[in-house]
Every structure is written in structure tokens, then in C-alpha cells.
Amino acid sequence: MTLQARIRPLFDEARIAARNLELADEIVALQPKDLLVIPVLKGSFMFAADLIRAMHRKGLSPHVEFIQLSSYRQATVSSGQVEVTKDIESSVKGRDILLVDDILESGRTLAFAKDLLMARGAGRVMSCVLLEKPNKRAVQITPDLVGFVCPDHFVVGYGMDVAHAFRELPFVGVIDH
Numbered sequence: 001m002t003l004q005a006r007i008r009p010l011f012d013e014a015r016i017a018a019r020n021l022e023l024a025d026e027i028v029a030l031q032p033k034d035l036l037v038i039p040v041l042k043g044s045f046m047f048a049a050d051l052i053r054a055m056h057r058k059g060l061s062p063h064v065e066f067i068q069l070s071s072y073r074q075a076t077v078s079s080g081q082v083e084v085t086k087d088i089e090s091s092v093k094g095r096d097i098l099l100v101d102d103i104l105e106s107g108r109t110l111a112f113a114k115d116l117l118m119a120r121g122a123g124r125v126m127s128c129v130l131l132e133k134p135n136k137r138a139v140q141i142t143p144d145l146v147g148f149v150c151p152d153h154f155v156v157g158y159g160m161d162v163a164h165a166f167r168e169l170p171f172v173g174v175i176d177h
């Protein structure tokens, strides 16, 4: 059996699309001003593309910039260090920001991004994650918006990878062993 055949859908396309429209409504309700959406690459690219189009359908016209972050993990221990590998180009001074990420796990990636933008003088830094894995937080951070609570499995698809594979899948799935 191929590896792809062993991927069991967890959140399918229709469910994700419906949730994206609800999230866009929730973003409208936050009344963002001069909004800049910043997807955290790479895992969030597909979610962000769909979420931003859902936001357009709900009447929002945000600007969009990308940031890429790496968190370094030694074989067994997460060092907790996060580094910017590709930065945004615009000033965030006084602006409302919506960070978009694929999964919130330890919270280190999102906390780092939030602190960085606050330090640069952003007005309000909001965050939206597609998936949240509960009971995994190493740092205190609560996202403003969450697509789905994710069971404690390693998930792939809809932008997320294992060793660079499976980002292309239009759904979120788990690898069955």
C-alpha cells in the first residue's frame, strides 16, 4: 500500500471550507483596522490562501505579507529557539496584524512572532490557527481564533508536511500505522 493510501482524512475539504467562512465572520467581528495578514510559512500557505479569500467574501480587504520561521529542535529536545528565515517587508507600526499559522503546539512559534511584531510597534496582534493541539503548550499563549481542536496525532496535508511530503493534499489527515 502506498503511503498516501494510509492517510486517513481528519478534516475534509467541505468541513474546512465551511469553517473558513465562519472564521472570516469572526475576523470581521474583531473590527480590524488597516489589517495586515501575516501567514507563517510554510505550513500555513494553503489555509491562508483559503482564509484570505473567505475574508474577501465577507467584505475585508487586508494587505498580505509572509514571514518564515524556523524552530530548532535537537534530536530529542526542543531547544525552544525560533529564528526568522524570511521577514516581512512592510512596517507594522500602529497596524492591526492577523498572524495565520497551521498548528499551535508548544506555542513557541506563535509567541515569538507575536513578541517580534509587538516590539516593532504593531497596534494589535491577533492570531488565527487552523488547528490547536491541547495540553501541549510550553509557553502561555491563547490564539484569538482556532479552526479546529486537533487530536494528539501527527497530521499532514492542507499545507502541512512530514519530511516535505503531503503538503498538496486538500484535506488534513493522519498517517495510519
Ligand code: IMP
Pocket: 043, 071, 101, 102, 103, 104, 105, 106, 107, 108, 109, 110, 153, 154, 155, 156, 160, 161, 162
Ligand atoms: P510550536 O507551537 O512552536 O510547537 O510549533 C508548531 C509548529 O510545529 C507548526 O507550525 C508546525 O509547523 C509544526 N507541527 C506541529 N505539529 C505538527 C503536526 O502534527 N504535523 C505537521 N506539523 C506540525
Ligand code: MG
Pocket: 040, 041, 042, 043, 044, 101, 102, 103, 109
Ligand atoms: Mg509552522
